[in-house]
Amino acid sequence: MRQKSKRIPSVFFIYWILLSYITAALIFWFVALNRQNKEIIALKKIHQPALVARFQKDYENKQKQYWGEGATFFLVIIAGAGFFYKAIRRQLRIVDEQQHFMMAVTHELKTPIAVAKLNLETLQKRKLDEAQQQRLVHIALQETTRLDVLCNNMLISSQIEAGGYRMMKQELNVSKMVEQCAEGFRERFPGRKVVTEIEKDILLTADNTLLEIAVNNLLENALKYAPKQEPIKLSLSLNDNVAEIKVWDRGPGIAEEEKKKVFEKYYRLGNEATRRAKGTGLGLYITRKIIKNHGGNVFVEDNPGAGSIFTIQLAVIE
Numbered sequence: 001m002r003q004k005s006k007r008i009p010s011v012f013f014i015y016w017i018l019l020s021y022i023t024a025a026l027i028f029w030f031v032a033l034n035r036q037n038k039e040i041i042a043l044k045k046i047h048q049p050a051l052v053a054r055f056q057k058d059y060e061n062k063q064k065q066y067w068g069e070g071a072t073f074f075l076v077i078i079a080g081a082g083f084f085y086k087a088i089r090r091q092l093r094i095v096d097e098q099q100h101f102m103m104a105v106t107h108e109l110k111t112p113i114a115v116a117k118l119n120l121e122t123l124q125k126r127k128l129d130e131a132q133q134q135r136l137v138h139i140a141l142q143e144t145t146r147l148d149v150l151c152n153n154m155l156i157s158s159q160i161e162a163g164g165y166r167m168m169k170q171e172l173n174v175s176k177m178v179e180q181c182a183e184g185f186r187e188r189f190p191g192r193k194v195v196t197e198i199e200k201d202i203l204l205t206a207d208n209t210l211l212e213i214a215v216n217n218l219l220e221n222a223l224k225y226a227p228k229q230e231p232i233k234l235s236l237s238l239n240d241n242v243a244e245i246k247v248w249d250r251g252p253g254i255a256e257e258e259k260k261k262v263f264e265k266y267y268r269l270g271n272e273a274t275r276r277a278k279g280t281g282l283g284l285y286i287t288r289k290i291i292k293n294h295g296g297n298v299f300v301e302d303n304p305g306a307g308s309i310f311t312i313q314l315a316v317i318e
Contacts, residue, residue, distance in 0.1 A: 011088060019081050026077065030070045037062045109150070112143035142188055149220065153282045156213060157265075160289050167207040167293060174211070174243055174314075175202045178236045181215045185223070185232075192223060193231035202236060202243050204316045206294055214290040214298075217283035218247040218310045225251035226307065238316065245312040254308050259300050263288040287312075 041058065119136040122128070128136070159165035175198050182196045215234075222232045226249040233248035254262060261267050265285045291298040296314040303309045 011092070015085065015088065019077075022077055023074075026070065026073055030066060033066055034063065037066070109147070112147045115143045116140040116147075145188060149216070152213065153217070153286055156210070157282055157286050157289075160286070160293070167210065169205050169207055169294075172204055172206045172208050172211070173201060174204050174206070174245070175200050175236060177208060177212055178215060178234065178245060181212060181219060182234050184216070185219050189223060192228065194219070195231050195233045197233070197235040197237075199237055202238055202316060204243055204314055206314065207290075210290045211294070214287040214312065215245060215247075217287045218245075218312070221283055221310070222247050222249035222251070222308075225249060227251070230307075241316050243312075243314045243316050245314075247310045248303055248307065249309075250303065250305070250307040253302060253306060254300060262300065263298070 041056070119140040123133060123136055156165065179196065179198055182194050185192070185194050219232065219234065226232060230250040233246075235246045235248070237244050263284050265282070267285070288298050291312055291314070294314055296312060298310070298312050300308050300310050
């Protein structure tokens with residue numbers, strides 16, 4: 001973060017110096033040309049007094065020309081400066097987001113690998129009872145699954161952005177798919193409670209793999225931020241031929257001004273150095289991409305009392 005704070009002032013200091021110089025130069029040349037025009041007309045009036053009226057008209061026309069051209073150049077400079085300013089800010093923001101992403105990915109890759117390696121080395125070097133062995137194997141599987149989810153998110157993100165992913169849409173029983181997602185999380189996180197309210201046999205046309213990734217990302221996000229003792233709720237309902245998949249959590253919630261930002265690429269709440277929740281800032285971004293490609297909508301709202309509700313809306317087969 002310190003690197004960012006040094007870079008931005010230096011870039012914008014140079015930017016404002018150059019803009020001030022260009023503006024001052026424009027004003028200088030405008031004043032100089034106007035003065036020169038006035039002097040030329042004055043000399044002409046002295047040497048040819050019979051044409052004073054004509055020279056006065058020429059002088060006024062020249063003034064209009066200088067004002068018009070000066071105003072045009074000034075507006076072009078301001079427009080270009082505004083565009084350049086926004087471009088610099090956008091580029092710096094992208095660079096910082098990419099740096100944060102690399103920091104997060106490095107951490108996300110190293111942690112599960114280290115845990116899995118330690119557990120396997122423990123199993124190899126020590127004689128443990130059956131319960132201890134099963135516990136270490138379960139933790140290692142959890143971490144490798146986490147690694148697999150991270151790799152899938154990165155792969156899907158790059159493929160979707162490059163236009164290289166072909167969606168395989170087909171008739172899908174979304175009720176069964178959502179129930180499978182909930183059951184998968186119960187197996188991966190036996191210490192967490194996932195409550196479901198799922199209407200039966202809701203059908204829609206979708207890519208099963210992508211939609212499953214979208215729902216899993218919302219569940220993963222809820223598990224990260226909700227207290228361990230609080231349950232996560234996953235619901236599926238049908239309202240006016242629209243299937244609504246909702247993930248409810250009792251976490252810290254999301255400020256109103258950040259509700260749209262959480263779906264941006266690499267965006268994560270808080271400071272990268274102080275975050276405790278695991279993640280790369282890709283999950284919600286990929287979820288939005290997937291749902292938009294299905295012609296649906298995804299948004300977040302406050303959970304009454306505490307926490308957030310993430311909602312996916314998709315049209316069903318009529």
